[in-house]
Amino acid sequence: MILFADVILPLALADSYTYIVPKELEGAIGPGYRVIVPFGKNKFYTAIVLRIHQNKPENIALKEIHSQLDSNPIVNQHQLKLWQWISFYYMSPMGDVYNAALPAQLKLESKAYVSLSDDYQDLNGQLTPTELEVVGYLQENNKPKQITELTRDLDNKNILAHINALSAKKVVSIGQTINTKYKEKTENHIRIHPQLDQSTAEEILKGAPKQMALYEFVVGYLNEHNVTSISRKELLADGTFTPSILSAVLTKDVLEQFEVSGSRLNRKSVETNVAKQLTPHQQEAYEEVKAVFEEKDVCLLHGITSSGKTEVYIQLINDAIERGEQVLYLLPEIALTTQLTSRLQSVFGNDLAIYHSKVNDNVRAEIWLKMISDNPYKIIIGVRSSIFMPFANLGLIVIDEEHDQSYRQTDPSPRYHGKNTAIMYAHFQKAKTLLGSATPAIESYYNALSGKYGLVSLTERYQDMAMPTITLVDTKDLRRRKMMTSLLSPLLMKQMEEALANKQQIILFRNRRGFAPILECKNCGFTPKCEHCDVTLTYHKYQNKLKCHYCDASYTVLTQCPDCSESSLQPLGSGTEQLAEEVSTLFPDSVVARMDTDTTRGAMSYEHILSDFSQGKSQILVGTKMVSKGLDFDNVRVVGIIQADSLLNFPDFRSHEEGFQMITQASGRSGRKNVAGTVVIQTSNPHQPIFDYIKNNDYQSFFNAQLAERNMFKYPPYYRLIVIKLRYKYENNVSQAADYLAMLLKKTLGERVLGPAIPAVGRVQQYYIREIFLKMEMGFSVTQVREILKQHEETTRKRTKFKYVRIHYEVDV
Secondary structure, eight states, X not given: OOXXXXXXXXXXXXXXXXXXXXXXXXXXXXXXXXXXXXXXXXXXXXXXXXXXXXXXXXXXXXXXXXXXXXXXXXXXXXXXXXXXXXXXHTTOOHHHHHHHHSOGGGOOEEEXXXXXXXXXXXXXXXXXXXXXXXXXXXXHHTSOEEHHHHHHXXXXXXXXXXXHHHHHTTSEEEEEEEEOOOOOOEEEEEEEOTTOOGGXXXXXXXXXXXXXXXXXXXXXXXXXXXXXXXXXXXXXXXXXXXXXXXXXXXXXXXEEEXXXXXXXXXXXXXXXXXXXXXXXXXXXXXXXXXXXXXXXXXXXXXXXXXXXXXXXXXXXXXXXXXXXXXXXXXXXXHHHHHHHHHHHHHHHTTSEEEESTTSOHHHHHHHHHHHTSSXXXXXXXXXXXXXXXXXXXXXXXXXXXXXXXXXXXXXXXXXXXXXXXXXHHHHHHTOXXXXXXXXXXXXHHHHHHTTSSEXXXXXXXXXXXXXXXXXXXXXXXXXXXXXXXXXXXXXXXXHHHHHHHTTOEXXXXXXXXXXXSEEEETXXXXXXXXXXXXXXXXXXXXXXXEEOTTTOOEEEOOSSOTTTOOSOEEEESOOHHHHHHHHHHHOTTSOEEEESGGGOOSTTHHHHHHXXXXXXXXXXXXXXXXXXXXXXOTTEEEEEEOSGGGGTOSSSTTXXXXXXXXXXXXXXXXXXXXXXXXXXXXXXXXXXXXXXXXXXXXXXXXXXXXXXXXHHHTOTTTEEEEEEEEEESSHHHHXXXXXXXXXXXXXXXXXXXXXXXXXXXXXXXXXXXXXXXXXXXXXXXXXXXHHHHHHHHHHHHXXXXXXXXXXXXXXXX
């Protein structure tokens, strides 16, 4: 009986593809194994086996699996189930889920090479000039060349057509090589040469005392440590022996150098301590969470800022490990992993690993491989991508700062919500999920109050520290009275001066990076815009560039207005770069650090900025929302919220929720340990009700107000919101496609369909965008919605001019 394998390819394909399992691989592969498969005419890919079966597809010519890569599955059944759920629920191609999940280094790919055919003969003038150029290039190099190399070296973007013509004439052949990206780490070790008679070593090294000393050191080290070799790096580490001395000994065949497999993972021993004893309030919350987990799989821990939620997490993690289970600890920002890792390592040692995009690709691959070994990590700390890790026995998922929108993946596909996906992963593993936040997402708190989740509250700060004093400053009034001469109000400057005089620290929060969001001509009003996107360019003074924050394109700063030719371009507005510069001028004796996307591109940049601030090397930290999320500093007295209105005046139904969360979280960074905190919120409209909720730390009233609004206007948690986005390089086509698709949907779903509409930024990376909104009752079948959307999408694509319009879905926005 012939066996067939359905496999997932790392391509944007909605379905799995079926291949024949060769006889020699029967019984050797199964779900979760990596296999090499041919796809298309000349390509090979690393595919993941989804299932093995005996059902041959009808009327399809099948190919055989080329080879297998693993002796054990690299993806487990829980993960495959999660991938399928993500693909179904978030309406994303399965191949995109696979690409997001598996580390890049574990995906092999083939490359096309062109070479002269073995039986190549001169075709006596039958070749075109370009074909002759290709032949001459291959003869000159005398080895196969990649098509990309031919394109570059011959400066011909249409070279593939000529290569195909040569292939048809049997002048060249096109072959494939499969390349592995993952490189196993090796280390050079030194051992006694296996053919050495050690009694003759002294005679061989006679007259070379330094070489003899090195040899004796190696012998002594091997005997003392009962090992057969020493690493070259360790041998030369303290400078006692130089590379030249070692080379001399090696040439005399007294010692031998060889390679051994190494590891990129941290294996240094870490001193561990017992977890801190919980305060009575923390102990009560801990016991309540355990009681909730007896009845429910998900619990929301609503604890005010600085209440010590992390200590509760640690106790629950310790319980899970004692039961032999693994733990996933999710955070919204990479920056938070720095402080948390130190805290957890002090309790759990090297039983944990950090997994996120700043981790080297080869290290990520090694972490993955260790997780499928017989000795996996017990704890993984990471951002949303760590949801895809291969846990064998997951017992607990902790989702810290669960309200944060950074858990949502918007681009590229798959567009999923990390929090909801983690809850589903825990469900598949029969694990528990703990959500934690001082400002829970409206939907999470609603689910807790309605009984879907458990709810535990932690209402007292650690060591009974008082909540920070929050003061509102009316910047509009100050400017009217000519009292606002800087980005900082007089009150904020006074508070900062007092804090610095007392050797205390300051955090300033401005949720916009760059120096200024706009350059404007004072004469005619011209503003530079991105050539690829419908958005103004942000001025970055330090780099002296104008940048698009949508496509990352850079432009030279204009010195003259292209419209009126006047030299009158001036920056408008402010970002973190301008704020940091101004603060440095106002407080020249203080070290000002800046933390935003521009300053944290390096692998260790987060650690350096946070470490310096934690150690007091910098006194003022200026940053975007990165500084508002769960960071714990003992000596911060003042937090300043600059231009708070920019957080609230955004055309999105969640803008007030996110503004409340960011301002409250940023405020919570002050007064955490032994120092009373002060928060100054600068706003041009201090009479908005939201500021009263923030001042009084009144989450419940804010929640009730938001709930009433959302019920009235049919938003979550009462309705599911799905956004359909259409993109195309021609505006007329995408506009007509959106109109047509919306018309089809309205016939089926009626008033649930809104739009199409042009979004706030209507063109990104040369593609015009239209949006259609669906507001679906919570009881409406997910399967039925999906079928309706896919059916109407297919109908739309049957029209020739809409065939190549890109359509994707954002579910539960």
